[in-house]
Amino acid sequence: MPRLEVSTTHRRRNRAPRAPRRRFPGRSRDETIRYQLLNRHPELATVWDELDQRPKIPVEKATQPDGLSLTMLPFQLEGLNWLRAQEQTIFRGGILADEMGMGKTIQTIGLLMSEPRAKPNLVIAPTVALVQWENEIKKHTNNALSVISYHGANREEDPGVLAQADVIMTTYSVLESIYRKQTTGFKRKDGIYKQDSPLHMLKFNRVILDEAHNIKDRSSKSAKAAFALQTKYKLCLSGTPLQNRIGELFSLLRFLEADPFSYYYCRNCPCKSLNWKFKANRGCDDCGHSPMHHLCLFNHELLKPIQNHGNEGPGKAAFGKLQILLKHIMLRRTKEERADDLGLPPKIVKVRRDYFNEEELDVYDSIYGDSKRKFNTYVAHGVVLNNYANIFTLITRMRQLADHPDLVLKKEALDGQNTLVCSLCDDEAEDAIKSKCHHTFCRMCVQEYISGFDGESNPDCPKCHITLNIDLTAPAIEVDQGTIVKKNSIINRIDMSQWHSSTKIEALVEELYKLRSQNHTIKSIVFSQFTSMLQLVEWRLRKAGFQTAMLEGSMTPSQRNATIQHFMENVETTVFLVSLKAGGVALNLIEASQVFIMDPWWNPSVEWQAADRIHRIGQTRACKVTRLIIEDSIESRILDLQEKKARMIHATVGGDQGAMDKLTPADMQFLFQN
Ligand SMILES: [Zn+2]
Ligand SMILES: [Zn+2]
Ligand SMILES: [Zn+2]
Ligand SMILES: [Zn+2]
Incomplete structure (x- = not known):
């Protein structure tokens, strides 16, 4: 039942007396910080050596689990052995990062079928993968595992019933939404209500994040909703090579609560915390010292040195540490390595x-000519970045023309159509999300748009040109399928x-x-x-x-x-x-x-x-x-790019994978050359 939250605001003032400022002549700022950190937390001096000396899980095959109808391949049995052993380490789980198409799902089902079995287990997957997961569990276990899909309007909400399932399946957007209802609440006419999230009430045996990079932004609501789950064991599944995306790794370590790597430390006192706790907006909720004095071990030891120095000096040392950490928390095999299996x-x-036919070439040339003129004007005035949205749209138009001129010439929907149209591709918005300025986008279009942006600040909304503010992890806007598809198909225009x-x-x-x-x-x-x-x-x-x-x-x-x-x-x-x-x-x-x-x-x-x-x-x-x-x-230029x-x-x-996603002014120039 929703409960009414009494709305009171009271400011907390728990600021500790200011620590006297000490200077350490001859030390750089980084060295000073490290000195202070180790002074308060001496155990951190040896974490990397200790981790390095921990025994590695030997590469051995597990036995095929009883009741699993699909025969697991040799490397999958090795994976299963690793998954089971990893749960017995200090991390109580890890990251299975096998390349796509190698059967991370089947290895996970093998883990769920392994003795001793315990329930409930929770699998969180993207909406598009939900049914496939459920089908594979049922198919390969001959219904030996009971599965409840926590999704859709008529889902089971009783925690008592949910707790009886071997596996509960849900999506990132459902998890985010029920957690939001529990924490920030939702508005009704007579006030703000909050509602307990059944999934956050349960104590899970194991929580599994499929496509775990869905929580890569540590401050996103989805990530926070996943962090707040209570579970004995944890597993992240990801097919993206994480060693190239260090920034995204933190969220997974935070989910695993990897100690001490995902913790925040105070340089002035023994304060150590998994969460960034500055509710009072001044001092730390625990120790009262300022945010400046708190640092995250992951950022401090790995992320910043690599960002600042690349693979040189402190950056190189950080890469070494990263390798040690990954060796003990992640398993990745590639298809090439295990081709024989x-x-x-x-x-x-x-x-x-x-090549275009004559008619297409006419249309293309005239629109390309216009686009190129516009682009050259931006270049001449040195305002390429300020016009990122416009240029992005120009490029999209050229790509659409190469498919079929109608995509550009017949893009206008007829009046009175009640459809969500993406502000970037002008198609019916798929997996639609809305910006603060109320413009709709396909999630993927706006993701690409934002990640391609190479400037300092945020890109503008391509429709209304104010700073684009959009939650990429927000649940998709629900629309009435049938009517929209029929009305909005280009065939009908x-x-x-x-x-x-x-x-x-x-x-x-x-x-x-x-x-x-x-x-x-x-x-x-x-x-x-x-x-x-x-x-x-x-x-x-x-x-x-x-x-x-x-x-x-x-x-x-x-x-x-x-x-x-x-x-x-x-x-x-x-x-x-x-x-x-x-x-x-x-x-x-x-x-x-x-x-x-x-x-x-x-x-x-x-x-x-x-x-x-x-x-x-x-x-x-x-x-x-x-x-x-x-x-x-423009397509041949895109291929060259x-x-x-x-x-x-x-x-x-x-290499920095991030550079791949960016569309720099030089890249744009390259596309408009010739
Ligand atoms: Zn402190
Ligand atoms: Zn503190
Ligand atoms: Zn779109
Ligand atoms: Zn807008």
């Missing part, structure tokens, strides 16, 4: 280059009897015809970032006699699951159209062996993830990824 067929990546296909679409049709004539059981996945493009492709392919299915980011978990099942189980349905915004994570599509990527992006990791949907355990056919490029468009960035990153030791 996996028995994966080869994967080929091919670029198909086509165009007189299709007069419609012309595009070079890009015809290139795809040609490739698919070729495949069908070789073998009519071959299945393909077609990825695009633009839903309207997929709608045009779908229309064209159906005319050509292909049976298709389409996965959109705006689907609910059950719609999504039904669509995937339809594609996997129907031999006749040979083409799966997948929005990159919907298919990036958690899809297992080994029924297909061909991938077509319709539009390239400067950050290739999204494309790699897409290709990994088919190149994973269980795949028996040779896989081929075809990237369709219009050579005389990808390669340039990849070379740059590989050239620096411990």
Whole structure:
């Protein structure tokens, strides 16, 4: 039951007397800080040596768990052995960071099935992965584990019932929302109410974060909601190579409560705390000393030295420490290392280059000319960064033109349509979230937009141009699916009897015809970032006699699951159209062996993830990824930019993955060259 919170405000003043300022002649600021820290916390002097001397978990195979119907591969049994042993270390868990497609889910299910079993266990996954998790648990354990899905309107709220489940499944957005109701509360007419979160009342045996980088921002609401869970053991699953994303590692260590690495220390007294506790806004809630005197061991020992010095001097020492820590808390294997175990067929990546036809080239050239003029004006006035939003939009337009001119020329929805449109791609917003200024975006579009920004401050809203303020981890805006898709499809905005296909679409049709004539059981996945493009492709392919299915980011978990099942189980349905915004994570599509990527992006990791949907355990056919490029468009420049960035990153030791995501003014200039 919601309870009414009596709203009182009282300022706490618990400021301790100011410590006398000491000076240490001949010491740098960093050395002084370290001296003070060790003076108050002498145990920290030897943490790295002690950690380094701890025994490493030997590489051994666990026995196949009883009742698990799927036979685990050798490296998966090694993984299971590691997972079990890791729970007996001081960390009570760890990070399983195997490359995508190596079966982190099955290793986790193996762990859940291992004796001694205890309940309840909680799995937190992205919404798109929820049903797949549930299905795999049921399938591989012959229903030996009871699963409750804590999701949707009619979910079980009784903690007593929940506690009886072997596994509770939920999503990051549900977890965030119930925790928000418990902590900040929600508004009703007569005041602010708070409501206890059933998941935060339970004492779990084990909490598992799937795609754990969802909590990478330590101050986000999702991260805080995960930190607040009570559990004996903890496990993070992540396919991204964390050693390149040091900043994101902290949140996972904080979730694991890795002692002492995720703790804050006071330089003036023995105060040590897992949380940054400065509610009174002045002194520390515990010791009263100022925020200045508190430091996080992770930031101090690892993050800052690496940020400030790279791989030199103190940075190099920090890298060494990081390696020690990862060795004791993380397990990562790659497909290449374990190729023999996996028995994966080869994967080929091919670029198909086509040229615009005359009509397309006319449209493209005139719009490109305008865009380039605008861009050059920004350059001439030295205001490229101030116009990041405008330039980003220009680039998006050029990419859409390379797919089909209609994506730009017919983008206006008819009046009176009650749809959420993304302010960046002008498509129906998928996995929609809203900014403070009330503009809607696809979560992925705005994520890319923000991460691409290379300036000092925050980027502007591309619609209203005030500073963009948006919670990327906010739950998606709920919309009534059926009506929106029907109303907003580009097909309904165009007189299709007069419609012309595009070079890009015809290139795809040609490739698919070729495949069908070789073998009519071959299945393909077609990825695009633009839903309207997929709608045009779908229309064209159906005319050509292909049976298709389409996965959109705006689907609910059950719609999504039904669509995937339809594609996997129907031999006749040979083409799966997948929005990159919907298919990036958690899809297992080994029924297909061909991938077509319709539009390239400067950050290739999204494309790699897409290709990994088919190149994973269980795949028996040779896989081929075809990237369709219009050579005389911005796309060929984007491809060059990808390669340039990849070379740059590989050239620096411990390369900064962040540089890959950024779209610098020089990068933009590169795209508008020629
Ligand atoms: Zn203190
Ligand atoms: Zn303190
Ligand atoms: Zn969008
Ligand atoms: Zn705005």
